Amino acid sequence: MSHPEDPRTFFGRHHRDYVTSERHAKGQDLAWLIDGLNPQKGQRAVDIATGGGHTALRLAEHGVIVTALDITPEMLKEVETQAAQHGLVIQTALADAECLPFEDASQDLAACRRAAHHFRRIPAFLGEARRVLKPGGRLGISDMTASLGGKHWLNHLEQLRDPSHHEAWSPDEWYQGLVSAGFHHIAIQLTEEPMAFQEWLSPVSPGSPEGRSALAFLAQGDAPQELVRGSLFIKRRILIWAQA
Secondary structure (H helix, E strand, C coil), rough: CCCCCCCHHHHHHHHHHHHHHHHHHHHHHHHHHHHHCCCCCCCCCEEEEECCCHHHHHHCCCEEEEEEECCHHHHHHHHHHHHCCCCCCCEEEECCCCCCCCCCCCCCEEEEEHHHHHHHHHHHHHHHHHHHEEEEEEEEEEEEEECCHHHHHHHHHHHHCCCCCCCCCHHHHHHHHHHHHEEEEEEEEEEEEEEHHHCCCCCCCCCCHHHHHHHHHHCCCCCCCCCCHHHHHEEEEEEEEEEE
């Protein structure tokens, strides 16, 4: 039996939407993330919680030997289809971000884009990323974020839209978590992307129970200004690069 809090429920239902989404396939954070990782031909990389596989595809285009990892079988099938259509070789693995199926110090790069807010234990994910990276290997992360004062409101809103959303971390929490996991040379970039409420809601239907609840919460008018300005939702993103 599926549970709303299990990401496999949400992404199993919407797997195709995340492949075709322009914001996921071509969002500026993807280019920035790849540039910061500086992938080189022949390196080994894992794309953790790959979703639609967009990061894995970009890495493979650079000649990187990529494993795309996810807990949702439907997403991995989409990645395999996309790789074949682009003439790229991408390995896939059905596995959890908190228990990576790789030997210690076996990867040159690790990436995680727009997924960490679904993880139940982000410190465990960071510890696993640190474990599998070679000395000097690079981790790249992109995720939604908010200030310590705004994250409670954001997390409640996101959980109304998608019950599998667990927690978006603030920049300070990310920095502390990375240091605790043993990363160094940490670089953090914050961006914001204004969008209409229904654009933020996609692929959830405005008429669904989740959509109605989320839009009603937005309409209450007590949102932090960092996240809502007028009729626009401000998608705040954090991009992180760190060295093992």
